[in-house]
Amino acid sequence: MQLEAYQIADHNNKLQETHQRKLSYWTGEVANAEEVIQKLIAFQIAIPSWALGTGGTRFGRFPGGGEPRSLEEKIEDVGLLHALNKSSGAISLHIPWDIPKDGEAIKSLAASYGLQFDAMNSNTFQDQPDQPLSYKFGSLQHVDRAVRQQAIEHNIDVIKHGVALGSKSLTVWLSDGSCFPGQLNFRKAFERTLDSLQEIYAALPDDWKVFVEYKAFEPNFYSMTVGDWGSSLLFANKLGPKAYTLVDLGHHLPNANIEQIVSLLLMEGKLGGFHFNDSKYGDDDLTVGSIRPYQLFLIFNELIDGMDRKGMNHATDLGWMIDASHNVKDPLEDLLQSVEAIQLAYAQALLVDRQALEEAREANDVVRAQEILQEAFRTDVRPLVAEARRRAGGALQPLSLFRQLDVRQQLISERGLKTIATGL
Numbered sequence: 001m002q003l004e005a006y007q008i009a010d011h012n013n014k015l016q017e018t019h020q021r022k023l024s025y026w027t028g029e030v031a032n033a034e035e036v037i038q039k040l041i042a043f044q045i046a047i048p049s050w051a052l053g054t055g056g057t058r059f060g061r062f063p064g065g066g067e068p069r070s071l072e073e074k075i076e077d078v079g080l081l082h083a084l085n086k087s088s089g090a091i092s093l094h095i096p097w098d099i100p101k102d103g104e105a106i107k108s109l110a111a112s113y114g115l116q117f118d119a120m121n122s123n124t125f126q127d128q129p130d131q132p133l134s135y136k137f138g139s140l141q142h143v144d145r146a147v148r149q150q151a152i153e154h155n156i157d158v159i160k161h162g163v164a165l166g167s168k169s170l171t172v173w174l175s176d177g178s179c180f181p182g183q184l185n186f187r188k189a190f191e192r193t194l195d196s197l198q199e200i201y202a203a204l205p206d207d208w209k210v211f212v213e214y215k216a217f218e219p220n221f222y223s224m225t226v227g228d229w230g231s232s233l234l235f236a237n238k239l240g241p242k243a244y245t246l247v248d249l250g251h252h253l254p255n256a257n258i259e260q261i262v263s264l265l266l267m268e269g270k271l272g273g274f275h276f277n278d279s280k281y282g283d284d285d286l287t288v289g290s291i292r293p294y295q296l297f298l299i300f301n302e303l304i305d306g307m308d309r310k311g312m313n314h315a316t317d318l319g320w321m322i323d324a325s326h327n328v329k330d331p332l333e334d335l336l337q338s339v340e341a342i343q344l345a346y347a348q349a350l351l352v353d354r355q356a357l358e359e360a361r362e363a364n365d366v367v368r369a370q371e372i373l374q375e376a377f378r379t380d381v382r383p384l385v386a387e388a389r390r391r392a393g394g395a396l397q398p399l400s401l402f403r404q405l406d407v408r409q410q411l412i413s414e415r416g417l418k419t420i421a422t423g424l
């Protein structure tokens, strides 16, 4: 299905009066309201292909119906999101779950929805049916050179698929590590992984980046070879200027200060990408902003500070992606909520009076510094976010419109009730 412009216009017309009242109030209150709106219009958040179906857990999966059955239908779903919010203008593919049969056709299908291809994701954490060697004991770190070679070639193959689609980056997330003390020589595992990554790096086109994603635990529970931002940064530094660290919000030990990590990585010029989600315990992959919205705001506060200091473009100089999926919500509704949460945190962080904050810090005025941040965090920026969407041609309230138009029911009638999206 495809949304028609008149459906969005009708929806916006009905809400226009109330929207305008709230907007006028907040544009009066917020000094840089117009700047915030412009930045929001430019800001796009990529949707991962694996978030379009019900995620499930290892205990079970409860598909909701109408899930995309093919890469084409995944693109159609992201197209629907983008039509509603005008902020989901990119899709991130996963090989081999999303192998395009005809790269050109897929590229033009995406373009017809105004979508680009964000980072390509390789997969050496599962064995595929036709795969000669197993990743049971790791991939790029494996003791057997032949297994490492197979994993290297897979990554190079993923780059080739990406080139055909116009993607500009590769995200490498490795499940490599060990489950028990003694199992692994940590140093050898690091060195082998580095050797393998160097071969992949050598195959990167000049205008590409590679993102090294770290994760503290799971599926390995004693050690992860790329387990934290320190090891990711070591790899990125040793690889060279096209290699960066990728921060997934769910990949830290409990209570880690993620905003501080972000600040230091940006200082080093080595923060490349982001996987947004939220969590209470571990890699929960819950809807962005559903558990710790203040943390998300503090992260954006550091992102803006660090990017502005380096003269970076907020919209284009980092890879912004959602990495969330779970069992109980309609995946498209969930993604609309996640995108909105990211925009709210971004907009609030744009309100921080940075000069006053620096002055308070230099004067050791702790109370004032906290007040400045919370003042921004407690501002209702929803009308600004809605206005940015309206001006870009999207819906004032994407989630309500999704429900009013009964989008899920239409997808179920087109695709069926028992559909399973390929993915995790």
Ligand code: AOS
Binding pocket: 050, 094, 121, 173, 213, 215, 248, 275, 283, 323, 424
């Ligand atoms: C895994 O935990 C990581 O978050 C990955 O970024 C991602 O979820 C995975 O690559 C999906 O395939």
Ligand code: ZN
Binding pocket: 173, 213, 248, 275, 323
């Ligand atoms: Zn991730």
Ligand code: ZN
Binding pocket: 215, 248, 250, 251, 283, 323
């Ligand atoms: Zn994860």
Ligand code: ZN
Binding pocket: 248, 250, 251, 277, 283, 284, 285, 323, 324
């Ligand atoms: Zn996650």
